[in-house]
Amino acid sequence: MSMKNLPASPAPRESLQRQETEYVYLVPEMEGTPETSLRDYFRIIWRRRWLVLAPLCLLLPLVVLNLSVQKPVYQATATLLIENTNPRIVPIQEVSAPDRSPNFYQTQYEMIRSRSIAEQVVDAFQLDKRPPVQDSALVRFMRSVNRFPSRMLTKMLNLLKPAPPPEQPAPSSRGERRGNDPAEVHRQNVITQFQGAILIEPRKETKLVDISLRGSRPREITAMVNMIAEIYVRQNLENKLAETKKAIDWLTKEGEQLQEKVHQAEMELQSFREQNKFVSLDLGERQNIVLQNLGDLNASYMDTKAQRVELQTRINELRRLSAQDITMIESFPGVLENSLIQSLKNRYIDLKRQYVNLSKRYKEKHPKMVQLRSEMQEVERTIDREVQKIVNSLETEYRSLLAKERAFAGALNAQKNETLNLNKDVITYNTLKRNVETYRELYQAISTRLAETKLTEALATNNVKIVERAVVPAWPLPSRKGAKLLLAIVAGLGLGIGLALLSEHLDTRRFKAADEAEQYLDLPLLGIVPRYKLPHRHEPGIIMLQDPRSIAAEAYRTIRTWIQLSTQTPAQTLLVTSAIPDEGKTTTSANLAVAFAQLGQRVLIMDADLRFPSLHHLFDVPNSTGLTDILVQGRDWREVVQETDLPNLRILPSGVEPPNPTELLSTRRMHSLLAQLKEAFDLVLIDSPVTLSIPDVAILAPRVDGVVLVHYPIKGDKAAVLTAKRLLERAQARLLGIIFNNVQQHESTFYSSYTGGYHNRYAYVPTPAPQDEEPVRHPPETRVDPVPAEADPFPALAPGIPCKIGETVRSGELVCTVHEILWQQQIGTHRADYGFAFLLLDLTLTNEAEDPYLFDPEQTAIYVEEQSTYGKALASLILVNGIEGEVTPQEPHIARCDPITATLEQGFEREEIEGHHTRSGLLVYQVPEETSSFTFAYESEEVQIIIPLTKRTGTTRY
Numbered sequence: 001m002s003m004k005n006l007p008a009s010p011a012p013r014e015s016l017q018r019q020e021t022e023y024v025y026l027v028p029e030m031e032g033t034p035e036t037s038l039r040d041y042f043r044i045i046w047r048r049r050w051l052v053l054a055p056l057c058l059l060l061p062l063v064v065l066n067l068s069v070q071k072p073v074y075q076a077t078a079t080l081l082i083e084n085t086n087p088r089i090v091p092i093q094e095v096s097a098p099d100r101s102p103n104f105y106q107t108q109y110e111m112i113r114s115r116s117i118a119e120q121v122v123d124a125f126q127l128d129k130r131p132p133v134q135d136s137a138l139v140r141f142m143r144s145v146n147r148f149p150s151r152m153l154t155k156m157l158n159l160l161k162p163a164p165p166p167e168q169p170a171p172s173s174r175g176e177r178r179g180n181d182p183a184e185v186h187r188q189n190v191i192t193q194f195q196g197a198i199l200i201e202p203r204k205e206t207k208l209v210d211i212s213l214r215g216s217r218p219r220e221i222t223a224m225v226n227m228i229a230e231i232y233v234r235q236n237l238e239n240k241l242a243e244t245k246k247a248i249d250w251l252t253k254e255g256e257q258l259q260e261k262v263h264q265a266e267m268e269l270q271s272f273r274e275q276n277k278f279v280s281l282d283l284g285e286r287q288n289i290v291l292q293n294l295g296d297l298n299a300s301y302m303d304t305k306a307q308r309v310e311l312q313t314r315i316n317e318l319r320r321l322s323a324q325d326i327t328m329i330e331s332f333p334g335v336l337e338n339s340l341i342q343s344l345k346n347r348y349i350d351l352k353r354q355y356v357n358l359s360k361r362y363k364e365k366h367p368k369m370v371q372l373r374s375e376m377q378e379v380e381r382t383i384d385r386e387v388q389k390i391v392n393s394l395e396t397e398y399r400s401l402l403a404k405e406r407a408f409a410g411a412l413n414a415q416k417n418e419t420l421n422l423n424k425d426v427i428t429y430n431t432l433k434r435n436v437e438t439y440r441e442l443y444q445a446i447s448t449r450l451a452e453t454k455l456t457e458a459l460a461t462n463n464v465k466i467v468e469r470a471v472v473p474a475w476p477l478p479s480r481k482g483a484k485l486l487l488a489i490v491a492g493l494g495l496g497i498g499l500a501l502l503s504e505h506l507d508t509r510r511f512k513a514a515d516e517a518e519q520y521l522d523l524p525l526l527g528i529v530p531r532y533k534l535p536h537r538h539e540p541g542i543i544m545l546q547d548p549r550s551i552a553a554e555a556y557r558t559i560r561t562w563i564q565l566s567t568q569t570p571a572q573t574l575l576v577t578s579a580i581p582d583e584g585k586t587t588t589s590a591n592l593a594v595a596f597a598q599l600g601q602r603v604l605i606m607d608a609d610l611r612f613p614s615l616h617h618l619f620d621v622p623n624s625t626g627l628t629d630i631l632v633q634g635r636d637w638r639e640v641v642q643e644t645d646l647p648n649l650r651i652l653p654s655g656v657e658p659p660n661p662t663e664l665l666s667t668r669r670m671h672s673l674l675a676q677l678k679e680a681f682d683l684v685l686i687d688s689p690v691t692l693s694i695p696d697v698a699i700l701a702p703r704v705d706g707v708v709l710v711h712y713p714i715k716g717d718k719a720a721v722l723t724a725k726r727l728l729e730r731a732q733a734r735l736l737g738i739i740f741n742n743v744q745q746h747e748s749t750f751y752s753s754y755t756g757g758y759h760n761r762y763a764y765v766p767t768p769a770p771q772d773e774e775p776v777r778h779p780p781e782t783r784v785d786p787v788p789a790e791a792d793p794f795p796a797l798a799p800g801i802p803c804k805i806g807e808t809v810r811s812g813e814l815v816c817t818v819h820e821i822l823w824q825q826q827i828g829t830h831r832a833d834y835g836f837a838f839l840l841l842d843l844t845l846t847n848e849a850e851d852p853y854l855f856d857p858e859q860t861a862i863y864v865e866e867q868s869t870y871g872k873a874l875a876s877l878i879l880v881n882g883i884e885g886e887v888t889p890q891e892p893h894i895a896r897c898d899p900i901t902a903t904l905e906q907g908f909e910r911e912e913i914e915g916h917h918t919r920s921g922l923l924v925y926q927v928p929e930e931t932s933s934f935t936f937a938y939e940s941e942e943v944q945i946i947i948p949l950t951k952r953t954g955t956t957r958y
Contacts (some may be wrong), residue, residue: 041501047744048500055499056492063488072476076222077212078229079468082108084207105209108464109200112211117231118195121224127194128187198228208467218473225470237462251450258443265439269432276425294415301408308401315394318387341386348379509717517711517738520718521725524566526708526737527559529588531744541587541618544594545645553591557819559739560595561842563708566736568828570905571705572678575686575733577697579724581612583712584741589687590618597649599906599920601682604641606652608700609689610661613654619644626655630673631664637673650681661689665699674703691724701733709738811943813849818842818936818947819920827924830900836926838898841936844920845913852912855919856940857897862925863935864893895925 045052084104111117122128199212211228213221355372362369504512511517514525532552534541543552563571576592578585586609593605606627607615616623621642629635641650658664677684686704689696701707707728711721721738728735808817822840825832832838839862847853901907901924908921927934938945 044504045497045500048503051503052493052496052500055495056489059488059492059495060485063484067479067481067484070479071216072479073214073216074218074221074473074476075212075214076218076225076470076473077210078225078466078470080112080209080211080229080232081465081467082207082209083463105202109202109209111235112200112209112228112232113195113198115191115195117228117235118191118198120231121227122187122191122194124227125220125224128183128190214477222470222472229466229469233462233464233466236464240462248450248454251446255443255446255450258439258446262436262439262443265432265436269429269436272429272432276429291419294412294419297408297412297415301405301412304401304405304408308398308405311394311398311401315391315398318391318394338386338390341383344379344383344386348376348383351376351379509719510713511711511718511740514740517740521722521738523709523725523735524562524737526562526566526739527555528740528743529555529559529584529591531742542590542594544591544598554820556588556591556595557842560592560599561820561822563592563706563736564905565827567706569705570682571736572682573674573684573686573704573706574736575608575688575697575700575704575707576710577688577691577701577707577724577728578710578712578716579690579692579720580716581690583690583710583715585690585710586614586618586687588708588710588739588741589685590615593649593683593685594646596683596685597646600648600918602648602650602680603683603685604650604652604677604681605685605687606677607654608665608686608696610654610658610664610696611689611694613657615651615687616653619651621651621653623653623655626653628655628658628664630655631667631669632658634669637676662695662699665696670700671703691727692720698727698731701728701731705734706736707733708736710741711738712742713740714742809945809947811945813847814853814943814945815846815848816938816945816947817844817846818949819844821949827900828903832926835929837929838900839895839925839927841923841925842920843908843923844918846918847913847915850915852914853942854910854912855908856910857901857908857923858910859940860897860923860936860938862895862927863937864895864927864931893928895927898924898926900924 082105197213197215199210199214201210201212202208203210211225213225213228215221351372355369355376358366358368358372364370511520514528517523518525530551532543532550534543535547543550544556547553563574574592576585576589586607589605593603597603605615607613608627609615610628613623613626616626621644625635625640627640629640630637637652640655641652644651664670674684686700688700691697691709709721709724709728725735808815810816818841820842822842824838824840827838827840845855901922902909904922904924906921908919908923911919913919934949936945936947936949
């Protein structure tokens, strides 16, 4: 179908109606690794929903089948009272008392579940001799399925554990060992299974224990539970009585032996008394007398020895003094008491004084001197004789003391020997006596304990008793099918969600976020085109023409805007390519061409994919002649270029497929053709082949002003896109950015915040110029320098800030439509003032009059109607000086059109809009960051347009 058959634009009257307000939520891209929110997890689960549902689809039927074949299960319960102390009937300590350790009750539980009790029950009911139940094949299958996980888990655990030593077959209760007898093996297996079926549940904060069994035969399991309780109580009492009987036997035997030992000890003690004469004398009193005699002898001996030593000392001292000087002996005690010695001493002193006096007058040989010396010598001899008498007297006394000392020493030694012998006898006597007493005490204790034990045996007390016997259950246990189904659903979904998240984590081929793509490729993201369906199956398949109000159409307009802002100078030639085939580069090229043409630019779209051309199918034009005719035959491009339904959009098909496309694109004619087309059109958009495996893009890329990569996340992968980017950079291409194409709407926000508004509809009504008039071509304008490479030239907006867009208002013959609102902190090298941000309005002005209309951006303004709470408080306090000192309140903020508008390629200037023509462009204002609502106003002599715009209050981050 031809493009001319498409529905025309809405009638002027319809376009003048006020459109329903729609909101788009513009959320900024976070720096660094973004945090995964709950909504992101929901998107992952939805995207991999079949993987999430697969475990549920496998598990749920099995559970349903299992519940359908499940038999009713009954439970019989008996209650026991287990005391940790024996009943105390008489104040006697029993032989077997319960253990008071913390593990007492756990030990009793294991004893209830012991193999001996289970064996008795199995033998009593002959469970091992029953034929196996013949279940249906379905039941056997379900049982195999139920047991499969546990068997696999057991096998895996056994592989991790060391191999245990071979076990000997368990002996039967009959005291025989049957080896590998199949019947015995089956019996032991039945006993083991019965052990595992015994349920023991202690009641909290009591000494009661419930013993339960479950099965399909209520009477049988009731009898089994009662038997288990009875056997356990009986065994507990039997064990206690057995221990008591063993104690009685041991006490009796030990009592007889002790009685014999007492008799022997008494006979030995009596013999010792008779031998050592200990019949009537108290051994302790005798020992005291001997010790007292020994002490007296020792004291006498020491006194005599001390006297002798003192006397010997006096004799030696007297001899020493008499040998030195006669006058020195006067201090000796014996000499002082002798009157003769004292008179002789005085006589000697008198003679010595006379001798001294005469020596002064006479010499030594004078008769008087000789006579005096003679008298003095005689006195000395007399004193010596007297002293010698004293010495002789002392020596006689000394000899007497010496003899006395020796006598005491002999008596002392004899007494010591007697004392030592007596001590030995005492030790022997005490030992024999103690043995007698010990054996008597032991015999008495054994006799007493034997009597007590016989008494406790007769009492036969038990610390375990049956409180409640099991009764036959009247109703089966609740099957809890609903809970099991719910558990199966939760388990299946949990496993599926886990697999989905694991698969998402292991999926490293795809980009999971916009910032990841930008960091990985070091390229800006120009936009995301969501997956869409064409409203009509007929040609052309261009969403911008079939449904200009759709989500995808708005996505292409957004991409158009970012392409315009991404270059310093207007890009007149733009090449669109992809890494691999089927990523949507041709569709993207066609829709971008329509988007640029709707701005009033003269656009030519060229199909340079000479190998697989498809652009002519989208625009429904013939491909008989085209680019190959120009490059091969040298035809004029004006003869080959074809028209479309858009008056300012032309198409240059590829033409007949040539045998050498790479060589044709490398010719000078191709280079000359691009130069001619740049002079004739505002924009030449080239649909090129894929980048990988084909060298055509490397030839065309350096000759154009910009290259745009198209990526289909599901079709391509990161490695392919990165390789294509490197090839283009090696070819010195100017890469403008990357476009994500055909993204599912539930994933679009996950990839980028740009698609948050794709779920809304926008009021956009393109008004084409009349077919018979040449569209107005605006001359290229000077643009500002771009932001340095390390900075982000297009900062995102604050989270959760909706902008009221899609407003269409008519005043007179002028119709104004607001398509999009953009917020930026910086445009090129221009940064907004502190506390302010750039507000960019994407407008379309349609002049429905016959005469031209002069539009002046200086007559537009943004009125800030509401500020933050903090701003209101300041506004009520801040005053400005008026005339003659008067003060007036500060006026509301009014933002005039910023001069930066004229530097943008699509920025409005003071210009005329021809009759029945449309002009689209941008207006830039600086408004406070905290602005929550504002109004766009335009006023002239003929026109007055007021459009209220709002955004949700929030903190803007750039």
